[in-house]
Amino acid sequence: MSSSLVLYSYWRSSAAFRVRIALNLKGLRYETRAVHLLQNGGEQHAPDYVALNPQELIPALVDGDKVITQSMTIVEYLDETHPTPALLPADAASRARVRALTQVVACDIHPLGNLRVLQRIGMQFGADDEQKGVWMRHWIAAGFQALETMLANSKDTGRYCHGDTPSMADLCLVPQVYNARRWKMSLDEYPTILRIDAACAELDAFHQAMPEQQPDAPK
Amino acid sequence: MSSSLVLYSYWRSSAAFRVRIALNLKGLRYETRAVHLLQNGGEQHAPDYVALNPQELIPALVDGDKVITQSMTIVEYLDETHPTPALLPADAASRARVRALTQVVACDIHPLGNLRVLQRIGMQFGADDEQKGVWMRHWIAAGFQALETMLANSKDTGRYCHGDTPSMADLCLVPQVYNARRWKMSLDEYPTILRIDAACAELDAFHQAMPEQQPDAPK
Structure with a gap:
């Protein structure tokens, strides 16, 4: 049973870009929720998003009831929860x-x-x-x-x-x-x-x- | 058989401080080699050190014939090579x-x-x-x-x-x-x-x- 993955992303964010590559390499389907960093005073500062990520930075990944922040934390998490193909070598x-x-x-x-x-x-x-x-x-x-x-x-x-x-x-x-x-x-x-x-x-x-x-x- | 550990460190570097804590938590003995960031034009820019770490940043850990750079990479490496006590939870x-x-x-x-x-x-x-x-x-x-x-x-x-x-x-x-x-x-x-x-x-x-x-x- 796989839970649904939702990625809070901004098209031009380097950090979100990394996570999108990891999701794709793993063959994982996910829903993109766009957070526009420049519109509406910066949507990353909106209360709904701040509740997900107090850092007010992109990206955040929601995996069922879990919220994971920090792009490289998300990538390590994906590598641990979906080990194939591995994104780190073995030794x-x-x-x-x-x-x-x-x-x-x-x-x-x-x-x-x-x-x-x-x-x-x-x-x-x-x-x-x-x-x-x-x-x-x-x-x-x-x-x-x-x-x-x-x-x-x-x-x-x-x-x-x-x-x-x-x-x-x-x-x-x-x-x-x-x-x-x-x-x-x-x-x-x-x-x-x-x-x-x-x-x-x-x-x-x-x-x-x-x-x-x-x-x-x-x- | 444990190899010798050498930490290239500067007393006031936050990043070296992290690694020192990890080494101590693991109970690992290590030799400190001081790299003075402000003397001699910055010893991190000296050719011998640059050969170890092309980033010219502190710290670097030498473990036998291996050189590990980036403080959090070193900490993850120590946690993988010396698993007890663990520095990350299990799940x-x-x-x-x-x-x-x-x-x-x-x-x-x-x-x-x-x-x-x-x-x-x-x-x-x-x-x-x-x-x-x-x-x-x-x-x-x-x-x-x-x-x-x-x-x-x-x-x-x-x-x-x-x-x-x-x-x-x-x-x-x-x-x-x-x-x-x-x-x-x-x-x-x-x-x-x-x-x-x-x-x-x-x-x-x-x-x-x-x-x-x-x-x-x-x-």
Whole structure:
């Protein structure tokens, strides 16, 4: 008996994008409930949503009577409750490699370029769009330089970030590459990242999770 | 046969503090190698360290021939390789609750107040110490408001963040509370956080991990 899955999502959110890829890789059906981050004063701040996620951030997954927040928590939860196909390798050292690749994006790139952070540097420091772009590209470059080294120098890197099946690392990487393109970053210095991104793009699970494919994307 | 553990640490790093607590909770002996983030142009940028961690961030754990980076990856690795006492509960929903509490700190508070971010807002926006304090307190408050709600409203909260044994959530929370005090934040609005922090402070594993207890702390 499978319970119904509901994903509170925003088409262009990197974090929701990760969870959509995980759901697709697992072959799980889910209902999308769109939370528009820019309309109505930010629908993530509406009382109904705040009751689900006091952080007022996207995404949240509802699985029957359970509410799971934090994108990488959701992905680990899906991997534990629906183990096949696995999104982490079997041995502890390889799992650590994948989680570390994941957290370069999820802890050290993405949180610095969230909508709320861009709003904050505008409000506190008067940053305009150009300065916001400089800020974004600075942090993405710092993370991608490390990731490129970690990927290019390891024999464990395969068609994807870890071997020849997609893992948690890929579902973090691809939304961050999408985001980098949105900020018009040159990615020439990151050939391994680009190669893996292109390999992922050939998979339906990634393609169907793209922002433009979402029901709440602008027409 | 246990391999030797070496932790590359800085006494005041929140992320290293988390790993020290995990090592202590597991009763694991380890050698500390101090990496001074502010001396010699930042020892985390020295070639020997960059070879271990291309992110040039603290901490890194060396376990025999393996190098593990990213604090929460290290903690998950230690929990998988040394399962007792467990730092995550047994069932998937509870594990998700603990990981989500963890990631409020590890993804949404701490990365915004890292040394490199404070250096960056100084360089890019001319932020002085007072403005850096405003920035820090803003993000800690945003995260602590959510955490306080998540902890105070759940029957799963016990003496610690999840039940009556310390978990990954506690080893993230305590260093963040330490950091908040350093930035002279009023914590009166967060009584549940303060209660759990005080409970943790009674445990040797937390006390021995405190910045002031480290070999590289200033005398």
